[in-house]
Amino acid sequence: MPLLDARDVHSGYGGMNILNGVNITIEANEVGVIVGPNGAGKSTMLKAIFGLLNVNQGEILLNGDPIQNQPPNRLVRRGMGFVPQEHNVFPSLTVKENLQMGAYLKPDSVKRMLAHIYDIFPPLYDKRHQPAGELSGGQRQMVAMGRALMPEPDLLLLDEPTAGLSPRYMNEIFARVKEINATGVGILMVEQNARQALGIADRGFVLAAGQNRFTDTGAALLADPDVAKSFLGG
Template identity: 65%
Template sequence: MSLLEIRNLHAGYGQMTILKGIDMMLDAGEIGVIVGPNGAGKSTTLKAIFGMLNITEGSIHFDGHDITGISPEKLAAHKIAMVPQEHNVFATLTVHENLEMGAYTRRDDYSRVMDEVYEIFPPLKDKRRQAAGELSGGQRQMVAFGRALMIEPKLILLDEPTAGLSPMYMSEIFDRVIAINKLGVTVAMVEQNAKQALAIAHKGFVLANGQNSYTDTGRALLDNPEVAKSFLGG
């Protein structure tokens, strides 16, 4: 059984339907990357998984449970976390306080998890007493990742994690995604830098007009001339 299974998903905003029958499956421990042109429904797919919009048809199952339409607050109990593209840190709080906010639902000792986050993101340990809003874009993204990891998720949803970052930080974020995955966390990621993202993906999903265009391994999609021509810039 797949950890995440999406079947015939139709969803959108209000009366506007964006997703028109999306299918997607991820096994535990995989990195899944969703790519496609603007307006294809990439970020909408993540928001649908995370209970942030109206689902009109289809289903989402996670770890054997039907989570279709469950609110984001309740999904934390299922060990699902999301890092949105924007407004993903508390700017006036310190790095350490941001991480503590990620653990607000926990009633146990999470110091071990905090130590693991600092191991994965060494720059954050040095800046743990600094306000998150004072950090660089790449470091703020690390804070957002770290906060999501505080619930020890089985699945983490990443919406455009390298958007607006310099090439140096872009590579570092992809390295951190791999490091998170090696902890046993399944990753579903939307990414505009499609070639770099597919290079680290176990599975890739190319969307267009709210529907699946291609589904394959990341490597196979990179080697597919039709995908390269239509979606990867040649």
């Protein structure tokens, strides 16, 4: 049974569909990556999965159970985490307080999960008493990802986790994505850095105009001349 199985998803804004039949399937041990041009519907798909947009047609299954159009708070309880691209930390709260906010569903696990997050993101331990708003962009992204991991999700959704980051932090975030996945968390991420993202992907989904254009393993998509010509800059 797939961890996530989204079938023929139609969704959008203000009664107008941006997604016109998207299919996304990943297993529990996989990293899935959604790439494509601007306006293809990549972030819209994540928002539809996480209940931030209404699904007008189609079905989304999490561990075999339908979840489309359920509110985000219920999806968190069912094992899903989401890290938006922007405004994803509480800038006036310390790093530790930001992380603790993510554990409201499992208060008894705070100490254990804090240690786990600091193990995945070592820079956060030294910064734990510092306001998140004072951190670099890469460190703030670590805080946002760490907070989403505090409730111990089965599936983590990441919307452009390396957007605006330096090459150093970009490489760091990709490495941490693989490390998080190795702990048993399935990951579905949207990325503009398509080549690097597909390089760590078990499955890749190339969207265009709100539909699947190519779907394959990350390695196969990187090796596909049509994908390279149309979506990877040649």
